[in-house]
Amino acid sequence: MPSIDLQETGLRALNTTLQSVEQKDAAYTITNPMGAHAIACGLTHEINVTIEGHAGFYCAGMNQRANVTVKGHAGVGLAENMMSGTVRVTGNASQSAGATAHGGLLIIEGDASSRCGISMKGIDIVVGGSVGHMSGFMAQAGNLVICGDAGEALGDSIYEAVIYVQGTVESLGADCEEKPMDEEHIKSLTGLLALSGINAKAEAFKRYGSARTLYNFQPDNAGDY
Amino acid sequence: MCGIVGLYLKNEQLRPQLGSLFQPMLEEMKSRGPDSAGVAIYRDAVAPHQIKYSLAHDQADYDWQLLGSELDNHCQCESSIRQIDSHAILVCDAPEQTVRNWLKQHRPGVRLVGSGSSLEIFKEVGLPEAVYSRFELSTAGGTHMIGHTRMATESAVTTAGSHPFATGADLCLVHNGSLSNHNRLREQLEKAGLEFQTENDSEVAAAYMTLKIREGMTLRQTLKQALIDLDGFYTFCVGTTNGFAVLRDPIACKHAVLAETDDWVAMATEYRAIATLPGSETANIWEPKPQTIYAWGELE
The missing domain is CATH 3.30.70 (Alpha-Beta Plaits)
Known part of the structure; x- marks a missing residue:
């Protein structure tokens, strides 16, 4: 397995190398990340990348098909706009993890911070711990699974994304409401938890989603505009 | 922009190296604030x-x-x-x-x-490495330091407008963000007898805290009250006699990360400023929550 020292190689050369590998399942280890930004961004092939240490902002952004693991903490904007593939963080993640992402699976084994899954468009995010305020803000599609607690204004102005929370919710955002856990949701959540390797029972979660009252202009609300 | 950093050494054996451990932290934040830099060091009470x-x-x-x-x-x-x-x-x-x-x-x-008793503040216009070297800080020992690299947004690039700003005996403040009610607040503080050297919004935050402490509030009470009275974006790091405190506004969009080991506790705008500390690879690292006071050392 090739090992690349980020401090020796430099960020641009590292990402150019990772972006050019086409061999399926090729595996790379990155050492000495030292909190650098934009590590392993823009990957497009089915390769495996392990970052041995803490990553800075925008790690694994725009990922397609690759599996990226951060063994440590990840900074702001983790897996931002991910399209497919898997990103896993063994520690905590800073704010806006999985923002605007269209697909793939993001697993944060520790806590995520505020705005986790903001404007998510189809990604599945599984957080082993808790998430901060404004998580799932304007989330359009995909699943946000929170095994711990959720901060203020969860799912504010949410569209059709589905949020599962095992712990407590500090408060729900505008137009977000609790919904029944039907069999299809238990099945979907069980699958996501299994894929993530996180040990939790789907039956212990509550489901939240859009009350769909913000979708259209309401003449009754004209005075509020 | 702006970068802020703080380091408290729990392990007494590391204290003679405080200045050299802190130097790469401040310099790593150069890209966030190349206009001026400043530090507060707590040493030689x-x-x-x-x-x-x-x-x-x-x-x-x-x-x-x-x-x-x-x-x-x-x-x-x-x-x-x-x-x-x-x-x-x-x-x-x-x-x-x-x-x-x-x-x-x-x-x-x-x-x-x-x-x-132990606080010393040094700040100047220029890049952090230049400022650090001017004040002979790389060989300095001590218990803790906080620092700031400034990208000026609200007022001129001057030495007086650089951080840290003193807020009381052995107390000082560094700020990443911008306050939106600082002009009104400055008028009120001037009426209460406080004097200002600059048009800087962070100086207003420091003067605000100075007044509250002078009126008898503890630092913890002051920080709680600041959440109500200060409007705008902020991550503050406040240096105290025996540690430091971190406070973020309710929206918390100004970056901050905390890291702790048995030997030290550190805060920074970005983790890369902490990465050079010994043992950072295995440190407990997390983002501080909004409107929550994180403190090491006494606040009462």
Whole structure:
């Protein structure tokens, strides 16, 4: 397995190398990340990348098909706009993890911070711990699974994304409401938890989603505009 | 932008290396704030009957020794003064108000940038490595430091507008963000008798905290009240006698990360500033929550 020292190689050369590998399942280890930004961004092939240490902002952004693991903490904007593939963080993640992402699976084994899954468009995010305020803000599609607690204004102005929370919710955002856990949701959540390797029972979660009252202009609300 | 960093050494054996451990932290934040840089270092506590003052003057060859001897003569006190580049550290046994009044009356060009028992503040326009080297900080020992690299948004790039800002005895503040009600607040604080050296919004936050502490609030109460009275974006790091505190506004969009090991606790705008500390690979790392006071050391 090739090992690349980020401090020796430099960020641009590292990402150019990772972006050019086409061999399926090729595996790379990155050492000495030292909190650098934009590590392993823009990957497009089915390769495996392990970052041995803490990553800075925008790690694994725009990922397609690759599996990226951060063994440590990840900074702001983790897996931002991910399209497919898997990103896993063994520690905590800073704010806006999985923002605007269209697909793939993001697993944060520790806590995520505020705005986790903001404007998510189809990604599945599984957080082993808790998430901060404004998580799932304007989330359009995909699943946000929170095994711990959720901060203020969860799912504010949410569209059709589905949020599962095992712990407590500090408060729900505008137009977000609790919904029944039907069999299809238990099945979907069980699958996501299994894929993530996180040990939790789907039956212990509550489901939240859009009350769909913000979708259209309401003449009754004209005075509020 | 702006970068802020803080480091408290729990392990006493590391304390002689404080300056060298802190240097890469501050320098890593250069890209966030290349306009000016400043640090507060807590070291060499003076005797209980003495007070330590950090002074600054724009004139490179300013006669600090003359200032010291004239202060002694006028105020019948004993003082020592040591010049470090554009700053000087004065240690004096006169009452603090006597020294402040004398400086204001007889040395109006001298800026008093900090006071207390162990606090020393150094700040200048320029890149962090240049500022660090000017003040001989790389070999400095001590218990803790906080620092700031500034990208000016609200006011001019001047030494006086650089951080940290003093907020009371052994207390000082660095700020990443911008306050939106600082003009109104400055007017109110001026009516209460506080004086300002700059148009800087962070100086207003520091003056606000100075007033609250002067009125008898603890630092913890002050920070709680600041959440109500200060409007805008902020991540604050407040240096105290025996540690530091971190506070973020309710929206918390100004970055911050905390890291802790058995040997030290550190805060920074970005983790890369912490990455060079020994043991950072296995440190507990997390993002501080909004409107939550994180503190190491006493706040009461």
